[in-house]
Amino acid sequence: MNEISDIEKFYALFPEPALAKDLITILEDYRINSRLQAEYPVLGEQISEMNVYMLSKRVSPKELANDKQRVVELIAQRLIAGTTKEQMEQFPEKIRQTLEQALSISKTLSSPLADVHDTARVAAELYFLIDDNFQGPYQPVAPFSAPLDQSQVNQNIGNFGRAARKISEKMSSEPTSTSNYASEDAVRELLRALFKEKGIKPKDVESRIDALEANKVRDYLNDLETLITDEEGLRREEGTYLYPEWGSDIEDYRLNWARVKERISEGGSDEFYLDTIQKYAGQIKCIRREFQMLRPEGAAKLRGLFEGDDIDLDSAIQYFIDKRLRLSPSERNYVRTEKRTRDIAVAFLIDMSGSTVGATILCEKEALILMSEALKELGDAFAIYGFSGYGRDNVAFYIIKDFEEPYDQRVQCKISTMMSKQSTRIAPAIRHATTKIRRREERTKMLILLSDGKPLDRDYYGNYAIEDTRMALREAQRYGIKSFCITVDRKAAEYLSRMYADSRWVVIDDVVKLPEKITRIYKRFTT
Known part of the structure; x- marks a missing residue:
């Protein structure tokens, strides 16, 4: 018993x-x-x-x-x-x-x-x-x-004990080895510290060790220890997000290298929004008509619901059969008819660096207003984020409209009061936007980047910054997120093809054309 x-x-x-x-x-x-x-x-x-x-x-x-x-x-x-x-x-x-x-x-x-x-x-x-x-x-x-499920943990993260044992055995096969990690326990503690502080999984260390010669293992472990003790790595702070940075100089990621701080944009007057609506009144009317034609027609029936417009006949029959057989019947016996919608989620990531001051930031704001009016008509889920900051430990990520927020007067005021800030560290902002888009359930996920040129920040420029941005867009692609990059830098041809190698991109030679072109670009990109 x-x-x-x-x-x-x-x-x-x-x-x-x-x-x-x-x-x-x-x-x-x-x-x-x-x-x-x-x-x-x-x-x-x-x-x-x-x-x-x-x-x-x-x-x-x-x-x-x-x-x-x-x-x-x-x-x-x-x-x-x-x-x-x-x-x-x-x-x-x-x-x-x-x-x-x-x-x-x-x-x-x-x-x-x-x-x-x-x-x-x-x-x-x-x-x-x-x-x-x-x-x-x-x-x-x-x-x-x-x-x-421990087997699932071992598959996704690895096993600390097994990895430590394999590493110790490999080091012991090298007779001249004089490592700080002479014991299996010391290796295990190092692996735990790496996972806790840096997110490096034991299975990844084990895989790298397998590929090394025995006489190289000690140096590799010392390098890993340096990652933990290196004061240049950023420490976590409440309400912030740490992301890696691709170092083209070392051909590897620098872990926990950039800190993103979310900031909720504060609204103000909606005067700019109202002026833009008046300025582009004719164009907005045409855009709305065009985007209305993109909306899918017809309806879909959702079955197996607790409540709905009508009884689902098949479910109702099964309900009475189950009752007759003394089984517990399902109460999901209703059907509801819903209009078909486009299964798309898109995030707009806007460069708010100091170089956008003047005409660029004004045209970006106008473009966002026209685009938002079109998407409100179309019904696609969308978010608007801005980015700027100064230094790798202070990447500012401005939430102007999140996916769950309605496009209302509050958002219109936020767009109206957007202004140029500081530097342009694009990659961390892309990685953070990617994290947000990944959570969406829509089948098609997109990121549209508006920028006025090269990434540029303190100790972050040239080929290094371009390669980090390229890798961030490649990471988004791995998660099934399509990216489209719009730039207004007339000299962009020399670096765009490399920086946006994993994305579609376009150069607008005159920033004044941005508001009228962005809706056409979006329409072409999503249909």
Whole structure:
């Protein structure tokens, strides 16, 4: 006879064991994620990206059976993904208040000292909070993450012990070796430090060691140790993002070499927007008409829904068959008709460096307004980001419009008040924009870069900067993101073909032509 585990005994203490079990699962996921993000920042970022992606796949809380189940789902979304799938304003005040109380209680689990006993204590507190506020039977929600699969971890990251053993054995085969890493334990600690501080996976080190001669292993390990102790590598700061930089001088990446700081653009007057709408009134009317013709016609039927416009006959028949057979029938018995839409997400990345002062920044703003008016008509998901900064530790990434934001007066004011800033370190901005676009579910993902010339920053210019930009665009391509680069540098021919080798690009010889040409370029690029 199988013994009941301690955790099952804990669930059984509550009138609704399923609710206690779900809360334990959610809170323990949150505690472990918090610990991983603190101790292994690179892995933590990857987990965060995956959780945001998983959020997009979850059922809408509105489709759940009752408020008790909805509030548990919202707690899971906020704790694990940091946000919710739908705007909280859509839910009753009681749910919103309970959610905020639950989040406040759960914060203690982010402490590095928290353990599974703290998880159980918080779960009990949340159980009674939810049970006091909501009636009705509880039905389990889907788990946010699958159990940890060690074989999958080994495949994606590698095995610290195995890699350390192989490296030690290879060094011991070299009789003249006098390495600091004489023991397997020392190598293992180095591998853990590399992964924690720099995101270098043990499987990558193991692969490189396999390709080296035994007498070269010691030098390679010393180089890796230098990566950790090198003071030139940037350290993580809250609310910033570190990216590698391609060094053409070493033919390799410099890890954690550029820091991107997101800044929310502050709006002001929409006077520039209104002047632009008036200036291009005739052209905007034509653009809207042209883009209306690009919208797909017809409709698509979505089946297997909890609610919809009509009953799905096939699902309804299956429902009664299941009931007759005493099986649990599905309640997804409705169908809804929706208009077809274009499956495209595009991010505009705008050069806001000091060299754009004057006509260039004004024409960029006009082009963005015309393009936004067209996309509003077309329905494509779009975002607008600007970039500038000074130095590799201060790359400013301005959020003018994110994908989830509507194109409204607030965004129009932000565009109106855009102004030239400092230097042009393009590659980190491309990498950060790529990270954002990768999270989108649309089948077609695009990045459109508007710049007035070569990348130029403190200690960052010439061939080195061009090659780093080229590699950043190549990385975007690997993630399935198409890129299109528009420049207004008349002298660009000498370097553009190399810098934009993995992208489509065009030179506009007169910046004044940018507003009228950008919509044509977009139309040609996406159809």
